[in-house]
Amino acid sequence: xxxxxxxxxxxxxxxxxxxxxxxxKKYDNPTFYLVIDENIISLAAEILISNGWLGSSTVDTLKxxxxxxxxxxxxxxxxxxxxxKPNIVLKEADGNIKKILEEKIATERxxxxxxxxxxxxxPYWNIVKHILEEISKRYKVKVTIIS
Amino acid sequence: xxxxxxxxxxxxxFLLPFxxxxxxxxSREAYKALSIFLVSLLWWATKFVPLxxxxxxxxxxxxxxxxxxxxxxxxxxxxxxxxxxxxxxxxASAMNRSxxxxxxxxxxxxxxxxxxLSLILSLLxxxxxxxxxxxxxxxxxxxxxxxxxxxxxxYEQEGSETYLKFLAxxxxxxxxxxxxxxxxxxxxxxxxxxxxxxxxGKEISFSKxxxxxxxxxxxxxxxxxxILIKLTPxxxxxxxxxxxxxxxxxxxxKFTKREKYISLIVIITIFAWIxxxxxxxxxxxxxxxxxxxxxxxxxSWNEVEKDVNWGVILMYGGAIVLGSALADTGVTNWLMSKxxxxxxxxxxxxxxxxxxxxxxxxxxxxxxxxxxxxxxxTGIIANIKPELLVLSVVLSAGNAFTMPMSTPAIAIMSSTxxxxxxxxxxxxxxxxxxxxxxxxxxYLFYWPLLY
Numbered sequence: 001x002x003x004x005x006x007x008x009x010x011x012x013x014x015x016x017x018x019x020x021x022x023x024x025k026k027y028d029n030p031t032f033y034l035v036i037d038e039n040i041i042s043l044a045a046e047i048l049i050s051n052g053w054l055g056s057s058t059v060d061t062l063k064x065x066x067x068x069x070x071x072x073x074x075x076x077x078x079x080x081x082x083x084x085k086p087n088i089v090l091k092e093a094d095g096n097i098k099k100i101l102e103e104k105i106a107t108e109r110x111x112x113x114x115x116x117x118x119x120x121x122x123p124y125w126n127i128v129k130h131i132l133e134e135i136s137k138r139y140k141v142k143v144t145i146i147s
Numbered sequence: 148x149x150x151x152x153x154x155x156x157x158x159x160x161f162l163l164p165f166x167x168x169x170x171x172x173x174s175r176e177a178y179k180a181l182s183i184f185l186v187s188l189l190w191w192a193t194k195f196v197p198l199x200x201x202x203x204x205x206x207x208x209x210x211x212x213x214x215x216x217x218x219x220x221x222x223x224x225x226x227x228x229x230x231x232x233x234x235x236x237x238x239a240s241a242m243n244r245s246x247x248x249x250x251x252x253x254x255x256x257x258x259x260x261x262x263x264l265s266l267i268l269s270l271l272x273x274x275x276x277x278x279x280x281x282x283x284x285x286x287x288x289x290x291x292x293x294x295x296x297x298x299x300x301x302y303e304q305e306g307s308e309t310y311l312k313f314l315a316x317x318x319x320x321x322x323x324x325x326x327x328x329x330x331x332x333x334x335x336x337x338x339x340x341x342x343x344x345x346x347x348g349k350e351i352s353f354s355k356x357x358x359x360x361x362x363x364x365x366x367x368x369x370x371x372x373x374i375l376i377k378l379t380p381x382x383x384x385x386x387x388x389x390x391x392x393x394x395x396x397x398x399x400x401k402f403t404k405r406e407k408y409i410s411l412i413v414i415i416t417i418f419a420w421i422x423x424x425x426x427x428x429x430x431x432x433x434x435x436x437x438x439x440x441x442x443x444x445x446x447s448w449n450e451v452e453k454d455v456n457w458g459v460i461l462m463y464g465g466a467i468v469l470g471s472a473l474a475d476t477g478v479t480n481w482l483m484s485k486x487x488x489x490x491x492x493x494x495x496x497x498x499x500x501x502x503x504x505x506x507x508x509x510x511x512x513x514x515x516x517x518x519x520x521x522x523x524x525t526g527i528i529a530n531i532k533p534e535l536l537v538l539s540v541v542l543s544a545g546n547a548f549t550m551p552m553s554t555p556a557i558a559i560m561s562s563t564x565x566x567x568x569x570x571x572x573x574x575x576x577x578x579x580x581x582x583x584x585x586x587x588x589x590y591l592f593y594w595p596l597l598y
Binding site: 047050053 | 197198232236282284285291292295302334450452455456457510551552554555558559561562563564567568569
């Protein structure tokens, strides 16, 4: 049976066998959401070039390139996850990450959001963490970061 | 919380000249200028506000605190360096918009990158070559999509992670190293030259700068090559990546008229910078080329507007204002009197170390803006040739290899997710130490032959 009280948010689509096995072992069949939020990627691209003299066209180029890459990585991640746990519950979502999470919290009584994360420089995460902090406070949802 | 602390410290620093007596030997005006300098340093280092806004603070604070007149401050803003940077940014925009940069990159990689190792080395050399003519940041932005296109063909191959790592590191290193070669790789060199002119009336020509930086650039490229030869996996199958390169090359089509004309203008401009830079003025040549680009409809203002972060012009202008104000009010002389320099070689070694260290945590142009005025005043009194001081600070400030926040070249390549912070740090330290050693050796044995 699906554990609808816990969801796992996959953001960077990095294949980490150890981390995935750890989550599967610790949580009772959570749903994995593979989310790509165009606006956050655009903001992340702005952060990438914030120290230099590149303009808005570069932000657009980087955003499009990063989105395409993430989409490709998401497909590969799905194959990878299914090779580890064939009956894993996966859901793909594109759009506003905040709205997606709020909707899930409202309809599926989510109590905990798990975010697997690799350490290091990650402007995408630097933006998402503020969204998760806000969601955690407003809806009393526990956010657990696993790295 | 962190912002509140920075704000409070800033207020305290601002009030310091009004509530305390100036240190011995420092006038009241100089004390106020020092406080603005310290606030700017704090804001630049912590990014309390965007970098360009910090520069604006300097511009308004000096007249408002009665340190310098408004007209004097604003006249310093419209200097040669700012117009040279403006011109070179527009020329770079034309090269990118026409597809010329991407064409050169794809052709180069198709021709030279036929094996796993040669592909990685081609990316290193291509990025270094490009950065001689355009900013290192732009080079990283041009090459990153190509890196991802090639890299994506390797995602499902076992053990491709190490190869992908070097696929991103090679162009990143090339862009950083190559950007030190000429005035076009970044704003650091034009800014340094402008400060040199303000302080001493001396200049370093476009061609002499290339001659001066060349050994450091070549040395670092050699060291990067050795690292890549030793560590790149050579047995990985890159046939799919080569196929992508072939398709992308075919998609380019014929060399367009726009690309041809822009190539011609770029070549003539570089020729003029090298051979007539001193007599005609590098900024004049850059602006003349820009006008020609617009006369022949080779670029539109709409394109230029989107390609350049215009705020950085404010930053460079503000940096020059700050440097000049520190010198004019006597702050640099006071600082110099506090530093007891008994050994000029040791002094240069220290400034090379400090510049290299600081550039890992803040914008490399900000490092030049903050350090160079003090170093120039101090070094000149210690009988060190000012040109050598400018070269030491500017080249060291350009060698940001370890932290993604230091330069967009690292941040952009890190966004591929092929490299981790520990990768950039581990190899960055090797390159940083090599750069420091090379700069010291060249300061001791090569630059004295040129200056």
